[in-house]
Amino acid sequence: MTQDELKQAVARAAIDYVVDGEIIGVGTGSTANFFIDELAKIKDRIKGTVASSEATAARLRGHGIPVFDLNEVESMAVYIDGADEITNSGAMIKGGGAALTREKIVASVAKKFVCIADGSKLVDTLGKFPLPVEVIPMARACVMRQLAALGGEPRLRVKAGTQDAYITDNGGEIIDVVGLSITDPVALEEQINQIVGVIAVGLFAKAGANVCLLGTGEGVKTLTF
Numbered sequence: 001m002t003q004d005e006l007k008q009a010v011a012r013a014a015i016d017y018v019v020d021g022e023i024i025g026v027g028t029g030s031t032a033n034f035f036i037d038e039l040a041k042i043k044d045r046i047k048g049t050v051a052s053s054e055a056t057a058a059r060l061r062g063h064g065i066p067v068f069d070l071n072e073v074e075s076m077a078v079y080i081d082g083a084d085e086i087t088n089s090g091a092m093i094k095g096g097g098a099a100l101t102r103e104k105i106v107a108s109v110a111k112k113f114v115c116i117a118d119g120s121k122l123v124d125t126l127g128k129f130p131l132p133v134e135v136i137p138m139a140r141a142c143v144m145r146q147l148a149a150l151g152g153e154p155r156l157r158v159k160a161g162t163q164d165a166y167i168t169d170n171g172g173e174i175i176d177v178v179g180l181s182i183t184d185p186v187a188l189e190e191q192i193n194q195i196v197g198v199i200a201v202g203l204f205a206k207a208g209a210n211v212c213l214l215g216t217g218e219g220v221k222t223l224t225f
């Protein structure tokens with residue numbers, strides 16, 4: 001199976017976690033996009049969604065799926081999203097698509113986080129994928145110095161084909177930290193959260209996934225944490 005076929009398989013499997021009549025939190029990225037396309041087929045069963053990015057909101061609306069502002073929503077049964085890396089204990093790196101802050105916010109309201117990922121995302125130790133950190137633009141340089149002191153190599157994410165900083169849906173910039181071996185994800189998440197100027201770090205460890213639907217050549221495996 002191709003990587004896209006594995007992503008489609010987990011997106012289909014995630015429909016079993018959709019709760020009828022409820023609001024569903026929806027992630028961002030290529031795997032989440034497959035999920036949105038599956039969700040469209042059963043859209044009449046749900047009340048609506050909360051989106052973790054402008055891109056996801058546009059895709060949901062394109063399918064005629066209602067998108068609520070998070071401020072109008074008190075509870076959410078489930079949040080369904082991809083990951084860049086996930087461990088056997090449900091800790092994740094996210095933010096390859098720059099949506100980490102809204103993803104973390106929406107996920108924090110949901111009762112359950114269901115991660116959908118192809119098998120290549122499962123790792124023993126997080127950090128081979130560069131760790132995204134969203135920052136307030138004026139704090140970019142001082143945050144980069146503090147991230148370097150943690151042992152990684154911070155790089156400013158730029159818009160493809162330019163030298164200009166990539167700007168997120170929140171007006172922030174993204175620093176990708178290369179070369180970390182994250183043996184204690186909860187501690188590192190707390191440490192980076194303490195740096196003034198950081199909006200959010202793409203480590204989802206303190207509140208990681210509750211379930212991971214992992215696409216493999218032998219079918220979709222369900223990991224629970």
Ligand SMILES: O=C[C@H](O)[C@H](O)[C@H](O)COP(=O)(O)O
Nearest residue numbers: 029030031082095096097099
């Ligand atoms: O910001 C983007 C998100 O965290 C994505 O969930 C993550 O990058 C995985 O994306 P994909 O499903 O495209 O591999």
